[in-house]
Amino acid sequence: MTFRNTHQPKSINDLVFKDPNVEQTIRDYAAGKATKHLILHGPIGSGKSSAAKMIVAERCGQPFDELPNITVNGRIDKDRKDWADIERDWDLQRMVNSAGRAYTIIDEVDECSPKLRGQLDALIETDRKGTVIMTTNNLHDLPDWFCDRCAVVRVDLPGISDIEQRVQDILRAEGLPCSPAAVQTLLTNFNGSLRQMIDWVEGYVRHAAPPSVGIVASSGRIIRPSSPKVSINGTSI
Ligand SMILES: Nc1ncnc2c1ncn2[C@@H]1O[C@H](COP(=O)(O)OP(=O)(O)OP(=O)(O)O)[C@@H](O)[C@H]1O
Ligand SMILES: [Mg+2]
Numbered sequence: 001m002t003f004r005n006t007h008q009p010k011s012i013n014d015l016v017f018k019d020p021n022v023e024q025t026i027r028d029y030a031a032g033k034a035t036k037h038l039i040l041h042g043p044i045g046s047g048k049s050s051a052a053k054m055i056v057a058e059r060c061g062q063p064f065d066e067l068p069n070i071t072v073n074g075r076i077d078k079d080r081k082d083w084a085d086i087e088r089d090w091d092l093q094r095m096v097n098s099a100g101r102a103y104t105i106i107d108e109v110d111e112c113s114p115k116l117r118g119q120l121d122a123l124i125e126t127d128r129k130g131t132v133i134m135t136t137n138n139l140h141d142l143p144d145w146f147c148d149r150c151a152v153v154r155v156d157l158p159g160i161s162d163i164e165q166r167v168q169d170i171l172r173a174e175g176l177p178c179s180p181a182a183v184q185t186l187l188t189n190f191n192g193s194l195r196q197m198i199d200w201v202e203g204y205v206r207h208a209a210p211p212s213v214g215i216v217a218s219s220g221r222i223i224r225p226s227s228p229k230v231s232i233n234g235t236s237i
Contacts, residue, residue, distance in 0.1 A: 003202040007170045010064055012054050015047060016163050016194070018156045025153055026051045029133075030058035035101065037124050037132045039109070039147060041139040042155035045193030048135040049107050051155065055133060056103045060093075070104055074111035082116070083123050090130045102130030109134035110141040117146060124149055157192025160184060167201055174205050 009015050012030050017023040028034040038055075040048040053071070057064045070089065072080070090102035106112070112120070124132055132150075136142065139152070164183050171178045178186070186204055190196065 003205070004198050005065070007173070007198060007201075008064065009050055009054060012058060014166065014169075015051055015054055016158045016166050017047070018158045018162050019154075022153055022155055025151070026055060029055040029131075032059060032101070034151070035131050037134070037150040039134045039136065039139070039142070039150045039152045040155050041136045041152065043157050043192070044137055045195045046155045046157045047194050048155045049105070050194070052105045052107075052133040052135055056105060059101065059103055072104065072106045074106060074108040074116075076108075080112075080116060083119055087123065094129060104130065104132050106132060106134045108136060110136045110138040117143075121146060121149065158194070159192070160187045160190055163187070163190070163194075163197055167197065170198075170201050171205070176205060176208055 012027060015023070015026065017026070025034065029038060038052075040051060042048060049071075053064055053067060056070060057067055060067070070093075072086070086104050089104070093102035094100060106120075109117070120132070134150070139147070139154075164180060164187075167183050167187065168178060168180070171183075186200065187197070190200070
C-alpha cells in the first residue's frame with residue numbers, strides 16, 4: 001500500500017480545512033443534516049474529493065477505503081452517454097444504504113459535456129431521493145442555472161497551522177513523533193496542496209529512517225526509536 005493510501009483520512013476528524021464554516025458544512029452533510037446537491041470548488045489539492053468521499057462514507061456507514069464505486073470523474077469518463085447507470089445505482093443504494101438515501105460523487109464536473117450536465121439537471125430536479133456531490137477547480141465553467149440548484153461551497157487551500165495537527169498525527173503513526181516547531185519547519189515552503197503535504201511527510205519519513213535500524217510499521221515504513229535531524233525541501237529539521 002502506498003504511503004498516501006495508508007494515511008488517507010479515515011474519519012471526518014482526519015480532514016483538514018482552512019475555513020471552520022466549510023468544515024461545519026461538511027460535518028452537516030456527513031451527519032445527514034444537509035442533503036441539497038453540493039458543489040465543492042477550489043484550488044487543486046485543497047481536499048474537495050476527500051471531503052466528498054468522507055460525507056458518503058459517513059452516510060453509508062462504510063469505511064472510506066471500502067466505498068463502492070460511486071464516483072464518476074468528468075475528466076476520465078469521456079465515453080459516458082447518460083446517467084442511466086447512476087439512476088439504477090440510486091435505486092439499489094436506497095435499498096441497502098443505512099442512510100436510506102443515495103449518494104453519487106462527480107469529480108471534475110466542469111469536464112462533463114453540456115449535454116451530460118443538462119441530463120444531470122433533469123436527474124437532480126426530478127429525483128429528490130439522492131444527493132449528488134460534485135467537485136471542480138473551475139466553478140466559472142458551470143452555468144448559473146446549474147449552480148443555483150446546488151449548495152456551492154469554496155474549499156480553500158489550508159495553511160500550515162491548519163495541517164499541523166494532521167502532520168503530527170501521521171508522523172506519530174509512523175513512529176516519528178515531531179514537535180510543533182519541527183513540523184512548522186518541515187512545512188516551511190508548503191504551498192497548500194494536500195498532495196504536497198503527504199509527499200513531504202513521506203519524504204521526511206523516508207529520510208529519517210535508514211533501513212539498518214528500527215521495526216517495520218503497518219505501512220511498511222521502518223520505525224526508528226528516535227528521529228534524527230534531516231533536510232527536506234532544502235530545510236534542515
Ligand atoms: N486530511 C488529509 N490527510 C491525509 N491525506 C489527505 C488529506 N486530505 C487529502 N489528502 C490527500 O491529498 C490528496 C489530494 O486530496 P484531494 O484529492 O481530496 O484534493 P482535491 O481538492 O480533490 O484535488 P483536485 O483539485 O486535484 O481534484 C489525496 O491523495 C488525498 O488522499
Ligand atoms: Mg479532486
